[in-house]
Amino acid sequence: MGSTPLVGRQNALSALGNALTASLRDGFQFVTLVGDPGAGKTRLLGELVTMAGERGFTALWGRAAEFEQVMPFSALVDALDDHLDARREDIADAVGAAQAGLLAGVFPALATGEERPGADRSGLVRYRLYRALRQMVDLLAGPSGLVLILDDVHWADDSSMEFLDHIIRHPPARPVLVAAAYRPAQAPPRLATLTTTAATRGHEVVVGPLGPAEVEEFLGPSVSRTRSRALYEASAGNPFYLEALARMGHTDVAELPPTVLAALQVELGDLSPDALLVAQAAAVAADEFEPSMAAVAAEVPATTALAALDELVERDIVRASGGRFRFRHPLVRRAAYESAAAGWRLAAHARIAAHLARLGAPATARAHHVEHSGSFGDLDAVGVLVTAARAVTTHAPATSAHWLQAALRLMPGDAATREERLALLMELSWAQGVSGRLADGRDTARELLRLLPEDDYPRRARAARLCALMERQLDRPHEARALLLDELSRMPNPRAAAAVPLRMRLVAESMMRVDFRAAQAVLDLMPDTAEDWEPGLEVAVAALRPMPAFAAGRTAEALRYAERADRLINTAPDDHLSEWLDAIAWLCWAESSLGRYGDALRHFDRAAAVARSTGQSYILTNLLAGRARTLVTMGRLDAAMVTAEESVEGARLLDSGQQLVFALTQVCLAASWAGDDDTAIGAGNEAVQRGVGGGEVWEAIARYARGQALINAGRLEEGADAVLDACNGFESPRLDRATLLLSCETLAQVAAARGHTVESMAWAARAVQLDDPALPAFAGLVPLARAHALRAKEPASAAAAAAEAAELLAAADRRLDAGRALLVAGLAHQEAADKARARERLKAAADVFGTCGAGNLKTQAERALRRLGVRVTAGGDASRLGLSPREMEVALLVADGLTNQQVAQRLFLSVRTVETHLSRIFAKLEVSSRVGVATALNRRD
Incomplete structure (x- = not known):
């Protein structure tokens, strides 16, 4: 070393x-x-x-x-x-067959020769690969x-x-x-x-430079102080340069080379011709090379190469590593590489590429050398690069994009290759987008539009949609809209089939900026179907219709549209949906907004599967975020958190601010209701601080989620202000009706908790105004808001209203909200001195919260039960010790000897959250160490 x-x-x-x-x-x-x-x-x-x-x-x-x-x-x-x-079987057992297949595509030692491309072509396959890699590292x-x-x-x-x-x-x-x-x-x-x-x-x-005294020590007593000082000044204390200069003991101090590369060139110049040639060939071959490969690149017999390597090892130019060799430092390799003539290097790369081809090496092993040796018009070289690019597209899309660009540079621009060039540009745009280089992907899509004939309307529409989608991910909605309108203006018949996809994208853009009238105006110009439409287009148009109708308050019409879209999707094969997933996503979100949670989940799951198989990462992250939001509403918090975190990972890989805000919003909501306040507020803060999407619905939802998280964490005034701000003070709000109704209920609760009964009643009255009899899924929020307002002065009436709310919300499959209503009912019965009913409601609430995974709410219900004299076993010790249920879980695992990292893994928390919990545990138990925690817990009986 x-x-x-x-x-x-x-x-x-x-x-x-x-x-x-x-x-x-x-x-x-x-x-x-x-x-x-x-x-x-x-x-x-x-x-x-x-x-x-x-x-x-x-x-x-x-x-x-x-x-x-x-x-x-x-x-x-x-x-x-x-x-x-030697660990292949252990790894396969540890990570599972699917993940082992992903790892085999990266590590030659794990390859069996039987690997097949997976069904998932989305960027999120990298997330699963990274998880498998992490598991393997753990093993x-x-x-x-x-x-x-x-x-x-x-x-x-x-x-x-x-x-x-x-x-x-x-x-x-x-x-x-x-x-x-x-x-x-x-x-x-x-x-x-x-x-x-x-x-x-x-x-x-x-790691900085050495000082003068350290340089003297480095050089040793054989080097005079004068020369040591000169070498220090020449090298600026850089150890590698210092060593290179020290090797030149015969060189006068005044003639020392001015740079480290110059010093290395002098060192290489002292080699024999054969040794220098093999060093240059090895530099072309690889960072770690075999003698045979260096011999091929140098065009010398194996015996000559081995003799040259002996000299290179003796001179410490290269070092042996098993049966292979490596330059002593990357700078030495660079100096050897640059000492060779450019034309000779090109030929050496070509010799290695040809040799690898004869050996049957995969395209991925040959692509680097083909890229450096291929000549313009060499279609064989193009074929190798394209094959290599497609082989790594799922787990290394940036590399795929690089090789596709190299292939396009070598491809002639004649008529014979025109169609292939256009196809590769579309492929390149996708790879760049998936790898997080959205601006590059957008530019490639625009280049494709420039090359496509003016009258090739179907392909131009596809390229324009892709480009507009990337502009949207880059938070450039105005550019996306301008591009779509420009492309539409080029079409002689604006009602032609090729124009429909562009109009659909315009509808989506209008809905994103909460201009549902504009969206409806475009939809009104589109028929439900036509004879010349390609398969799937009818489904896509149908999928877009429910949301504008719902936003305009035409609920019955929105429900009819949703039912029709559901019927069409159920009979459509996946390949008919794949081109229109952005439209299907709008249907899924609309169904969730309409309270059709089962249909929404079914469609979210199917669309996500299609997105994975077709590589549509931009849509997949959105679908996962929507699925997570629906699961939160249904009280399935554990599943919601897993889904939301996958959406976050996908958005980070895409480097899309918009998709990341979508995903972080769902993490915020799921973590908050689960009782992980730190994670929730952290996600909410990041979502809001991203500063993207101003004036659009998703930015408003992020601010609402953060406000709800603050309220759940006990920061009532700050949270209420944030929720009210997200609703724009109810003056032209951008939030959907369901979220506005939830906001009214939340604000009524906060006002009641702060003793502002009149304000609480006002929020309850506003909830009545937002109620829609055609949407029974939200009806229970109205009596729940009224229950908050009534609790202070009419607890019996509040209990009755809350019980009504719980029944309505449970029937609508809103389990978490039903549990909250049961909690309010139980507390109100307790305040009305009806202990029997209070116990019944509170026990039911605790059971619901336990099923949902709502830790803090479960603790509230159990605390109220204990005040009523009910013995509660779960969390009892925690209460006596002053710990929250989550803190008790952390404390027990710490007492068992688990590290913070292991606790985080067991409880599905971040390490930072575990560390925060542990600091609170120390304070509450009045201890200063992990041993102290174990001692305190052992005394609890």
Whole structure:
């Protein structure tokens, strides 16, 4: 790992040692070593390997490479692949067959030769791959721990960066330390923020230059003080440059090369001709290369290559690694690569590509060399690049886009290849969008529009829809609308079949900005069907009709539209739906708004399955968010949280602010009702602070969710103000009727809790005005709002109203709200001195909340029962100790010896939330350690 002495660096060594200790104590840790090229990061990583071995960790090391930056997961494969061959069966058992198949597509050691492309082509397949990778890392760690070292991460591909972000946000349970070294000047922004994202589990070690005294120690007593000072000034204390200059003992101080690359060129110039040729060939071949590949690239016999490698090892240009070799430092490889003539390098890449083809290597292994050696018009090279791109499109779409662009650069622009070029541009636009490069995808779609003939209306409409969808994800709705209108103006017949998809997208854009009149005006110009419509278009138009009708208060009409759309979808095959999922999504949301929760879930699930199989990530994240919102309404909080978190991950992968706000809003609501106030408010704050979607419905819903979370967390005044603001003071509100009705009920509750009975009655009266007899799903919210207002002065009447609300809400499958009504009824009966009925209602409420997973509400119901003399076993100890049920769960697991990370994994919480709970537990139990928690709990009996 390094033959030079380690001088100084005591602070860095101490930080690495502390990270190892923290990993054993608290689980996952993430440390970055940040410094300029040659600063000594790799040398310190070698020390980390030694320290890890002394403490019983398994240490695995991988490195990203400058000339193979697009290779998917290259550093991870380098680190893990040799270690995986003997663990194949264990890994398959641990992660499951589906995830094992995903891993086999990345790691050659896990490949069986029987892998088939999965059904999921969406960007969220990466999320499942990252989860499988995290599980695999957890398995490899075992009880003794794992140190995963990733060097030169500034050269890692996008998928590797996404995985690092994922494992930080969803850390493994066992002791795992990930150490990543990178150059700050070359690091992408995402890499530089990972340590901050890791919070208390993140550690940054800055590796700077050596000082004059350290340089003297580094060089040793054989170098005079005068020369040492000159070498220090020439190298600026950079250890690698210092070492390179020190090798040039015969060079006069005044003639020292001005840069490290120049010094390395001098070092390479001292090699024999054969050794230099093989070094240049090896630099072309790979970061870690086999002698045979270097011989092929150099066009020399194997014996000559081996003799040259002996010289290169002796001169410490390369170092042996098993049966393969690696340059002692990436800078040495770069110097060898750049010392070769450009034309010779091109031919060397071509020789390697041809050799790999003869060996039957997959296109993904050949693509890098084909990209560097292919010539314009070489259709075979184009074929290799396209095949490679399609092979990695699901798990590494950024790499797929890179290779598609390379293929397009080589493809001639003649009539023979025109159709293929157009198809590849559409494919490229999709890959760029899925990989989070929405602006690039938008630009590619616009280039496609430029190339398509003016009269090719169907394909132009498809490209324009895709482009407008990306403009929407980029929070550029005005550009999306202008593009659609421009494309429509080009059509001689605005009512033609090709115009319908563009008009549908216009409808969606109008609905997003709450201009339902404009949406309805466009829909009024569209028939329900036509003879020249392609399959599925009739379903799509039908799916768009319910929401504008519902928004305009034409409820009966909206319900008829929803029923017709339901019938059409039930008889349509999936391939008829795939082109129109953005329209189907509007139907799903409309059904949920109409209280047709069962139909909404069924359609959300089917549309999501189609989106996965066809790679429509933009729609999938939206569908998952809608599904989560419906599950929250139905009181299925655990399932809602899982779905919402998947939507968040997908939105982050897309880098779409709009979709992320959709998803975070649902996390906020699900976590809040589940009793995880910190997670809920954190998600709500992030959703609102994103600052996108101003004036549109989804931005208003995010502000409403945050307000509800604040109220549930006990911050009544602040939360009420936020809810009222989200409703725009009920002056031209952008929220749907159901959310406005919920807001009235919530504001009535807050006003009553603050003793403002008149205000509470006013909110209850406003709820009556919003009620719609045609929507029984929301009818129960009206008597519930009235119950809040009546409790202070007429508790018996309040109890009756709340009981009525509970019955209506339960019938509508709104279990969580039904439980809240039962709680209000029980409390009101208690205040009316009707203890028997109070116990009955409160027990029912506690049961409902337990089924829903609403922890805080269950605690409220149980607390009220205890005041009535009812013995409540669940959470009893927690109450006596002053702990909330969630705090009691955390305390019991801590007392059992679990780390914070393991507690988080067991309870499906973030580590940060566990740490917050633990600090409160310490304060409430008046202890200062985990041992103190265990002692306090042991005394509870």
